[in-house]
Amino acid sequence: MRFPAITLLAATPxxxxxxxxxxxxxxxxxxxxxxxxxxxEYSAPVKGTGSxxxxxxxxxxxxxxxxxxxxxxxxxxxxxxxxxxxxxxxxPAAQRAALLSQLMTSAGANFALLRHTIASSxxxxxxxxxxxxxxxxxxxxxxxxNLGDRGNAMASMLADMKALQPELTILGSPWSPPGWxxxxxxxxxxxxxxxxxxxxxxxxGEYFVKYLQAYQAKGVNIDAITxxxxxxxxxxxxxxxxxxxxxxxxxxxxxxxxxxxxxGLDTAIWAYDHNTDVPSYPQTVxxxxxxxxxxxxxxxxxxxxxxxxxxxxxxxxxxxxQYMTECWxxxxxxxxxxxxxxxxxxxxxxxxxxxxxxxGTDNSDGPHLSGSGPCDSxxxxxxxxxxxxxxxxxxxxxxxxxxxKFIPRGAVVLSGTxxxxxxxxxxxxxxxTLNPDGSRTVVIENKFANNVYVTLTTKSGETWSGLVYANSxxxxxxxxxxxx
Ligand SMILES: *[C@@H]1O[C@H](CO)[C@@H](O)[C@H](O)[C@H]1NC(C)=O
Ligand SMILES: *[C@@H]1O[C@H](CO)[C@@H](O)[C@H](O)[C@H]1NC(C)=O
Numbered sequence: 313m314r315f316p317a318i319t320l321l322a323a324t325p326x327x328x329x330x331x332x333x334x335x336x337x338x339x340x341x342x343x344x345x346x347x348x349x350x351x352x353e354y355s356a357p358v359k360g361t362g363s364x365x366x367x368x369x370x371x372x373x374x375x376x377x378x379x380x381x382x383x384x385x386x387x388x389x390x391x392x393x394x395x396x397x398x399x400x401x402x403x404p405a406a407q408r409a410a411l412l413s414q415l416m417t418s419a420g421a422n423f424a425l426l427r428h429t430i431a432s433s434x435x436x437x438x439x440x441x442x443x444x445x446x447x448x449x450x451x452x453x454x455x456x457x458n459l460g461d462r463g464n465a466m467a468s469m470l471a472d473m474k475a476l477q478p479e480l481t482i483l484g485s486p487w488s489p490p491g492w493x494x495x496x497x498x499x500x501x502x503x504x505x506x507x508x509x510x511x512x513x514x515x516x517g518e519y520f521v522k523y524l525q526a527y528q529a530k531g532v533n534i535d536a537i538t539x540x541x542x543x544x545x546x547x548x549x550x551x552x553x554x555x556x557x558x559x560x561x562x563x564x565x566x567x568x569x570x571x572x573x574x575x576g577l578d579t580a581i582w583a584y585d586h587n588t589d590v591p592s593y594p595q596t597v598x599x600x601x602x603x604x605x606x607x608x609x610x611x612x613x614x615x616x617x618x619x620x621x622x623x624x625x626x627x628x629x630x631x632x633x634q635y636m637t638e639c640w641x642x643x644x645x646x647x648x649x650x651x652x653x654x655x656x657x658x659x660x661x662x663x664x665x666x667x668x669x670x671x672g673t674d675n676s677d678g679p680h681l682s683g684s685g686p687c688d689s690x691x692x693x694x695x696x697x698x699x700x701x702x703x704x705x706x707x708x709x710x711x712x713x714x715x716x717k718f719i720p721r722g723a724v725v726l727s728g729t730x731x732x733x734x735x736x737x738x739x740x741x742x743x744x745t746l747n748p749d750g751s752r753t754v755v756i757e758n759k760f761a762n763n764v765y766v767t768l769t770t771k772s773g774e775t776w777s778g779l780v781y782a783n784s785x786x787x788x789x790x791x792x793x794x795x796x
Contacts (some may be wrong), residue, residue, distance in 0.1 A: 332418075332718075332789065336791040336792075336795040336796040337356070337791065337796070338356045338357050338358070338359075338776065338788065338789060338790050338791065338796065339353065339356050339788070339789045340353070340354040340355060340356050340357060340778060340786055340787065340788050340789070341353055341354060341714070341717075341718065341786070341787050341789075342354040342714075342780075342781050342784045342785070342786040342787070343707075343710035343711060343713070343714050343784060343785055344781050344782070344783060344784035345648035345649070345707065345783040345784065346783065347707070348781075349781060349784060350705075350710050351420075351710060351713055351714070351717065354779075354781060354786055355778060355779055356778065356788075357766075357768070357776040357777055357778030357788050357790070358776070358777055358778060359774065359775070359776060359796060360775055360776075360777065361767055361775060361777050362765070362767070362777030362778065364765035364767075364777070365765070367762075367763055367764065367765035367779060368760065368762055368763070368764045368765065369764070369765045369766075369767065370730065370740050370764050370765070370766045370767070370780075371730055371766075371767050371768075371769070372728060372729070372730035372731075372742050372754075372756075372766060372767070372768045372769075373728060373729050373730055373768065373769045373770070373771075374726045374727070374728040374744040374752075374754070374768065374769075374770050374771065375726055375727045375728065375770075375771040376726055376744070376746055376752060376770045376771055376772045376793055377771045377772055379727075379771075380726045380727040380728075380771060381724045381725075381726065381746070382662060382724065382725040382726065382727055383626075383633075383662045383663070383664050383724070383725050384664065384722060384723070384724055384725075385659075385664060385665065385719055385720075385721060385722065385723045385724070385725065385745060386424075386425060386481060386633075386635075386664045386665040386721060387423070387424030387425030387479070387480075387481055387665045387716070387721050388421075388423060388424065388425055388655065388665060388666050388667070388712060388715055388716035388719070389423035389424065389425040389426045389427070389665075389666075389667050389668070389671070389716070390423070390426065390427075390667055390668040390669070390670060390671035390692075390693050390712070391426070391427045391428065391429065391435075391638065391667060391668065391669045391670040391671055392426050392427070392428040392429070392466065392469060392470065392473075392670075392671050392672075393428075393429050393433050393435035393436065393670050393671070393672075394429065394432065394433070394435065394436035394437065394462050394466065394679075395435040395436065395437075395670065395672065395673050395674070395678055395679050395680060395692070396435075396469075396670060396671045396672035396673070396692065397462070397465050397466050397469045398437065398465075398679060399672050399673060399674045399679075399692075399695075399696035399698055400412070400469065400672055400696065401465060401469070402674075402696060402698040402701070403696060403701055403702075403703060404701045407701060407702065407703065411694065411703050412472055412473060412476055413476060414705075415473070415671070415694070416473050416476035416477040416480070417476050417477065418717070420713065420717070421709065421712065421713035421716045421717055422477075422713075422716050422717050422720075423477065423480075423716055424477055424479050424480055424481060424716075424721050425480070425481045425483075425635075425665045425666075425667055426470070426473065426480065426481075426482050426483070426667065426671070427482075427483040427484070427485060427637055427638070427667045428466060428470060428482060428483070428484055428485075429466075429484075429485060429486075429487065429541075430443070430484045430485060430486035430487075430523055430537075431443050431462075431463065431486060431487070431488075431551075432462075432487060432488075432499070432550075432551050432681070433487045433541070433550070433551070434487070434549075434550040434551075434680055434681050434685065434686035434687050435670055435673070435678070435679075435680050435681075435686070435687065435690060436462070436679070436680070436681060437678075437679040437680075437681070438681055438682055440487075440488075440499050440500050440550065440551050440681055441460065441462070441499070442486075442488065442489060442490040442491070442499055442551075443457055443458060443459055443460065443463055443490075443519070443522070443523060443526070444456050444457045444458075444490045444519060444522075445490055445491065445492075445499070446490070446492065448491060448492060448497065448498075449492060450492045450512075451490070451492065451515075452512070452515060454515060454518055454519065454522055457519070457522045457526070458526075459526050459530075463526070464530070467526070467527050467530035467531075467532050468530065470482060470527070470532045471530060471531045471532050474531075474532060474533075479721050481535045481536070481665075482532065482533070482534050482535050482536075483534075483535065483536045483537065483538070483582065483609075483635075483637065483667070484523070484524075484527075484534045484536070484537045484538075485537065485538045485540075485541045485585055485637070486539070486540060486541065486551075487541050487550065487551035487552060487553075488500065488551035488552060488553050489508065489516055489519060489553065490519070492512070493508060493509060493512040493515060493516055493519070494506065494507065494508060494509055494553060495507050495508070495509045499551050500547075500548065500549065500550055500551045500552070501548055502548050503546040503547065503548050503552075503554075506546045506552060506553055506554050507553065507554050507555070507559075508553065508555065508559070508563070513563065513566070513567045514567060514571070516563065516567060516568070517563075517567035517568045517570070517571030517572075518571055520537060520539070520568055520571065520572065520579075521571050521572060521575045521577065524537075524572070524575075524577050524579055525575070525577075534579055535579065535580060536579060536580035536581070536582050536607065537579055537580075537581055537582070538581070538582050538583070538584070538585035538609050538637070539555070539560065539563060539564060539568055539581065540553055540555045540560070540585065541585050541638075542585060542586045542611065543555035543556075543560060543584070543585065543586060543593075544586050544587075544590065544593070545586070547685045548685065549681070549683050549684050549685015549686060550681050550683075550685045550686045557590075557592065557593040557594075557596035557597060558596055558600060560583070560584075560593075560596075560597050561596055561597040561598075561599065561600025561601045562600060562601075564581055564583075564597065564600075564601040564604050564605060565600055565601040565603065565604065568581060568604075569581060569601060569603065569604035572604075580606075580607060581601070581604050581605050582605065582607040582608065582609045582635070582637075583597035583598060583601075583605045583607065583608045583609065584597060584608055584609055584610070585609040585610075585611065585637055585638070586609075586610070586611050587610070587611050587612070587613050587614035587617065588610055588611075588612075588614050588617055588618055588619065588621040588622070589614035589615075589616055589617075589618075589621075591621050591624070591625055594608040594625070595625075595628070595629075598629060598632065606631065606632055606633065607632065607633040607634070607635065608625065608632060608633070608634045608635070609634075609635050609637040609638075610622065610634065610635070610636055610637065610658070610663075611636075611637065611638040611639060612636065612638070612639035612640075612654050613639075613640075619636075619657030619658055619660065619661045619663075620661060621661075622634050622658060622661035622662050622663055623661040623662055625662075626661070626662040633664045634658070634662055634663050634664060635658075635663060635664055635665045635666070635667070636654060636655075636657075636658040636663050636665070636666040636667065637667050638667065638669045639651075639654040639668060639669060640668075640669045640670075640687065640690050641668060641669070641690070641691055641692075641693065641706070641708040642677075642689045642690060642691050643677070643689070643691045643706075644689055645689060646708075647737070648707050648711070648783065649711065649737075649757060649759055649783075649785075650708060650711075651668055651693070651707075651708040651709075651711040651712045652711040652712075652714070652715075652741075652757045652785045653741075653757070654666065654668070655711075655712055655715050656715075656741050656742075656743055656755070656757055659715070659725055659743045660725075660731065660741075660743050662725075666712075666715075668693055668708065668712060669690060670690055670692050670693075671692055671693055671694065672692040672693070672694045672695070672696060672703075673690065673691055673692035673695055673696070674695065674696055674697070674698050675695055675696070675697055675698075677689050677690055677691050691706060691708075692706070693705070693706055693708050693709035693712065694706065694709060710785075711785050714755060714785040714786070714787050715755055715785075715787075717787075718753045718755070718787045718789060719745050719747070719753050719755070720747050720748060722747075722748045723745035723746065723747045723748065723753065724745060724746045725743060725744070725745050726744045726745060726746055726752075728742060728743065728744055730742060731743075733759065737759055738759045738760050738761070739759050739760070740756065740757065740758050740759065740760065740764060740766070740780075741756075741757045741759070742754060742755065742756045742757070743755050749792075750791075750792035750793075750795075751789060751790065751791055751792055752770075752789075752790040752791075752792070752793070753787060753788070753789055753790075754768060754776075754787070754788040754790065755785060755786075755787050755788075756780050756785070756786045756787070756788065757784075757785045758780045758781065758782065758783065758784050758785070758786065759783065760782060760783070761782050761783055762782050763779055763780065763781055763782050764779075764780045764782075765777065765778070765779050765780075766778060766779075766780050768788075770793065772793035772794065773793075774793065774794075776788065776790060
C-alpha cells in the first residue's frame with residue numbers, strides 16, 4: 313500500500329458523457345485519481361509537436377507497421393463471484409439492468425471477458441459449498457450433483473451478461489472440488505492432506521462435465537476452465553486444494569481433457585491460475601498436456617510479481633496465449649492505479665486479456681466467508697449499497713474501463729518504447745493497439761502528480777502530442793495511419 317485509495321462518490325449510470333467519434337479525428341478520454349475525470353472527454357492530441365509550454369514533457373514511440381504487431385486482445389473484465397451475484401441481485405430491477413448495461417456494452421466498460429467461481433470462493437457467504445457436497449459422503453456416480461440456489465443464480469447472471477455482450481468469453485475456476493474427492497474429505501478446514509484423492513480422479517473429470525452441461529442447460533456456454541484456482545495455495549480458512557504441477561498436467565491429460573472431449577465439449581483448459589514466481593508450473597502442465605492446453609492464467613500476488621515473466625514465457629512458448637486472471641482491488645490496500653498497473657503490465661508482455669478480482673461487492677467488501685483466510689478487504693469494481701438499492705463505480709472500474717472501452721476485441725498490441733516507472737511508483741507507462749477498423753488506441757498511465765505533455769512518434773511516420781492529466785489514465789484515439 314502506498315497511498316490511500318480514493319473512494320469516488322456515487323456515479324450516475326450515465327457517467328460517460330463523451331461519444332467515440334468515427335472518422336479522421338483524434339480524441340482523448342481520461343479518468344483521474346481525484347475523480348475530476350471519469351471516462352470524460354479530455355483535450356485531444358494534435359498532429360505534430362504541439363504546444364508543451366512549461367509542462368513536463370515525455371516521449372513515447374510505437375511501431376504501428378507490420379513489424380510492430382504483437383498479441384491479439386481478447387478482452388477485459390472481472391470476476392463474477394457469489395458476492396457479485398448476491399449484491400447485483402439485491403438491486404431493484406431497473407438499477408440492475410442499468411448496471412449490467414454499463415458493464416457489458418459500449419455505453420460503459422464494454423467488458424468481454426469474465427471469470428466466474430465454480431461454487432464457493434472466499435467471496436461467498438457462509439457456508440462454503442460445491443455442486444456435489446452430498447452431505448460429505450462419497451458420491452461416485454455424481455447423482456447428487458446440482459447447482460443449488462447460488463449456482464442457479466450465478467448461471468442466470470452470466471446469461472444476462474452474455475445477452476448484453478455477444479462476444480463474451482467466460483472462464484470458470486473452482487476453489488475446491490467436493491470435499492469427498494479430497495484426501496482430507498473436506499472442502500475447507502485443514503491444510504493436512506489438502507490434495508485430490510486420486511481414487512476419484514475420474515469423478516473429478518466428470519464433475520467438470522456436469523458443471524459445463526448444467527450451465528449450458530441454463531443458456532451459458534463456458535469457454536474455458538482452470539482446474540484449480542491457485543493450486544499452490546493451501547489454506548484452512550476457505551476452499552482450496554493443493555495440486556502439484558505434474559499432477560495438474562496428468563489430471564488434464566488423463567482425466568479432465570478426455571472427459572470433456574468424450575462429452576462433446578470443446579471447452580478450453582487453461583493452465584496454472586497462480587502467481588508469476590513459479591513459471592515452471594505452467595511449463596510442466598503445457599509439456600504434459602499440450603493436447604488440451606495452449607493457454608496460461610496468471611495472478612499478481614507474488615511478492616516479487618513481475619509481468620516480464622510473461623514475455624519470457626512467450627519467448628519460450630510463442631504460440632501460447634496468456635491471461636491475467638486475478639488481481640485484487642481494495643479500498644485500503646491498493647493505490648488508485650492498481651487496476652491500471654495490472655492491466656498495463658500484462659498487455660505490455662503478451663497478455664491477451666485481463667480480469668480484476670472482483671466485479672462487485674457490498675459496502676463491507678462482502679459477502680465473504682467468515683473466519684480467517686477469506687479476503688475481507690477485497691472491494692469490487694462496483695460496490696452496492698444493498699439497503700439503499702444503489703451502486704457506485706469505484707476508481708478501479710474507471711481505470712480498467714480506460715482500456716476496455718477503447719481497445720476492442722481483436723485489436724493487435726503494438727510494440728512501443730518510452731514507458732518507465734521509478735521505484736517511488738511515479739512514472740509514465742503506455743500501451744498501444746491497432747484496432748480492427750484501422751484506428752489506433754494509446755493508453756497512457758500518468759503516475760506523476762503533475763500534468764505531462766506527451767509526444768508520440770509512430771513508425772508509420774506521424775507525430776501526435778497532447779496533455780495528459782496528473783495521476784490519471786488517459787486514452788488517445790487516433791485515426792488510421794495517414795487518415796488525418
Ligand atoms: C500545458 O500544455 C497545455 C496544452 O498545450 C497548455 O494549454 C498549457 O498552457 C500548458 N501549461 C503550462 C504551464 O505551460
Ligand atoms: C524459459 O526457458 C529457459 C530455458 O529453459 C528457462 O531458464 C526460463 O526459466 C524459462 N522462462 C520462463 C518464464 O518460463
